[in-house]
Amino acid sequence: MPDNPATYLTLLQSGQWFSHLPPALRAALLDKARLLRLEPGQRLFCRGDPPCGLYAVLEGMMRVGAVGRDGKEALLTLVEAPYWFGEISLFDGQPRTHDAYAEGPTRLLQVPQAALLELLEREPGYWRDFALLMSQKLRLTFIALEQMSLLPAAQRLAQRLLLMAEGYGEIGPRQTLHLAQEQLALMLGLSRQTTNQILKELQVRGVVRLTYGEIEIADLAGLRQAAEAG
Known part of the structure; x- marks a missing residue:
């Protein structure tokens, strides 16, 4: 270009x-x-x-x-x-x-x-x-600090994925997040094992699809429900 x-x-x-x-x-x-x-x-x-x-x-x-x-x-x-x-x-x-x-x-x-x-x-x-x-x-930042202090790991992870899927309010919704599980774990202060377990549970529920270096949001409404209910 x-x-x-x-x-x-x-x-x-x-x-x-x-x-x-x-x-x-x-x-x-x-x-x-x-x-x-x-x-x-x-x-x-x-x-x-x-x-x-x-x-x-x-x-x-x-x-x-x-x-x-x-x-x-x-x-x-x-x-x-x-x-x-x-x-x-x-x-x-x-x-x-x-x-x-x-x-x-x-x-x-x-x-x-x-x-x-x-x-x-x-x-x-x-x-x-x-x-x-x-x-x-x-x-x-204030939202993330509140989540870190008050929310269980699964709900915190779902809320972060939802924020990213909705473009942090800066851009429109997107279906594919170019994000490795290790990176997500680091952002949330969780272990790689805990992050992987939560993501696999979301995948079983049909909320996400996991591929190498990417997380696809298969059900945005389901992700929003996981973020709200834990």
Whole structure:
């Protein structure tokens, strides 16, 4: 595909956040953006790195999380097209809070930090649009924390699959999740064995179909029922 950010306009407009921006802000972001290509496993940034701007996934997937001193990984999320991420450091100017690596061959749009701050200096009203991007993720974080504390593993897993199937409210419903069982286990803080057992039970009930590296949602209503009832 041509290396021109504007060629990705249709893809980006399929996302709720970008599609609801003022036309002038959409144009400004594309005008200041540049394209990046990452190889599988390549680092975009690490925890503690200085702010480097705002990103949108155009192709592929980004893995966002952290690795503890004991080598144990905490996987927060897998970021797919047309999601935007990296906005926290835009607000506070502080170092990156987590690591971001390409899960496979990935293409990103980057709007550099300096260009964003210059834009916001000229048009301070746009701060609200970026705040909406961050507040949506903050809302999902609070939901995940509540689920971790209060819900049994099976219901928690069903609710996470439902959120992903419904595009986290950013894109329309999708039937196939490009998600390995190990990744799902890491996101939920569950063992691989427990995750596999719950998924197999959902498969027996006809709610999901399991294939290598993917989870197909066969019965969205059934998944919603599992998420609500446990």
